[in-house]
Amino acid sequence: MKIALSGLNNSDNPAPGIGVAKGLEGHTLIGLAYDAAEPGIYQGLFEKVYMMPYPSLGFEPFYERLKEIKEKSGIEAVIPNLDAELPLYIKYQNEIAKLGIATYLPTMEQFESRDKSKLSKLSEELGVLHPKTVEVNTPQELATEALAIGFPLMVKGKYYKAYRVNNIEEALDAFYKISNEWGFPILLQEVVSGSEINMVAVSDSKRVLGGVSIKKLMTTELGKVWSAVTIKNAELEELAAKFVARTGFRGPFELECIASKEGLYLIEINPRFPAWVNFATMVGVNLPAMVAQLIEGKKPKECWEYAAEKMYVRYVEELVSDHKKFLELVHKKELSDV
Numbered sequence: 001m002k003i004a005l006s007g008l009n010n011s012d013n014p015a016p017g018i019g020v021a022k023g024l025e026g027h028t029l030i031g032l033a034y035d036a037a038e039p040g041i042y043q044g045l046f047e048k049v050y051m052m053p054y055p056s057l058g059f060e061p062f063y064e065r066l067k068e069i070k071e072k073s074g075i076e077a078v079i080p081n082l083d084a085e086l087p088l089y090i091k092y093q094n095e096i097a098k099l100g101i102a103t104y105l106p107t108m109e110q111f112e113s114r115d116k117s118k119l120s121k122l123s124e125e126l127g128v129l130h131p132k133t134v135e136v137n138t139p140q141e142l143a144t145e146a147l148a149i150g151f152p153l154m155v156k157g158k159y160y161k162a163y164r165v166n167n168i169e170e171a172l173d174a175f176y177k178i179s180n181e182w183g184f185p186i187l188l189q190e191v192v193s194g195s196e197i198n199m200v201a202v203s204d205s206k207r208v209l210g211g212v213s214i215k216k217l218m219t220t221e222l223g224k225v226w227s228a229v230t231i232k233n234a235e236l237e238e239l240a241a242k243f244v245a246r247t248g249f250r251g252p253f254e255l256e257c258i259a260s261k262e263g264l265y266l267i268e269i270n271p272r273f274p275a276w277v278n279f280a281t282m283v284g285v286n287l288p289a290m291v292a293q294l295i296e297g298k299k300p301k302e303c304w305e306y307a308a309e310k311m312y313v314r315y316v317e318e319l320v321s322d323h324k325k326f327l328e329l330v331h332k333k334e335l336s337d338v
Contacts, residue, residue: 001296002074004030004101006052007081008040012220012316016081019278021045023288030075031338034082036329042321044338048073051333055085062088063095070099072334077102077295079288081272083159084182086111104294106205106249106271113247114269116158116187122266126242128257129265131192135185139172142188146171149190156187162223164191192267194260198225199236200273200280202287202294205250208240209290210303212280214312225276230283230310235264237304243269252277252291279312 003024007017008031018040021029031049033041041049050069053061062085069075078101080089089096090105097103105111113122116133123130132149136142146153146168155174156162160182163174175186196219201211213236214228240255254270273288280287283306290300329335 002028002076004032004075004078006032008033008038010039014275016273016275020288022278023281023286030073046338049335102295104251110247110249129263131190133189137184145188152191154189157182192258192265194258197257199255201240202252202290203244205248210285212285226314228312232308283310
């Protein structure tokens, strides 16, 4: 199957696309990029790479570009990997299907059920804790709510970016950084002490087909996993099953939690693969391949078999590419000789 993938950034703030690509051996891959400088473009994983219009431009240019890419490359499916583009793919998945491009995505209702603004209510329904979280849209609201929550606290964007801050000055700096790039609202969230544990999984809307749980050891400034270790955690697996039973969510997702002395806190539910998804593949649970099977109408076998205490380490690697490739992608909006 010829599958298009987005999320090709592979820097210290990596997107999921490259990790997903590494799990799709046997499929022909097409890259969908938003910036010609995304490192994953030049890693030799894609038959061709095409530039996409930013999701903020709306559905029409997005749809026309997908139609053009379908005509040029013959893509049969797409696995979107970025939060900002998911609403377009989900809302218009029927229109995309009419182009002959298959997806495996949740409904808009399922997608919105795990939105950060609704997670407090969902956490209560799932029987887990959730840190106090409030939305703010102005510096004045931030100052009032931050003092009410207390420091340290997390300042988060609706889709991306999260900063831990220790005072009003740092909070305002994070507020402007995130809002200038991603808009509003901004979320303020209390900091919970404990171990950061995550789970990546895939659901067919009826059950969780497989997953891998990790404990974070080191993260980047933005909270991206830099090193981690696999764990077996029945509470996380039970939470994933409850989430799917409650919402009917289908497709890949990630649970971000903190195990504290008070209990399990649910911090976020990401409606896509995380950047560390290839770690799951490397320890024996190939979730991207599972999604490809679901797209093809097959029934993947459940897979939960992996060893605990396997360590993941992200590292920096350099590569050399021809500058003419970058220029070709910038000017022609596509690159064949990847």
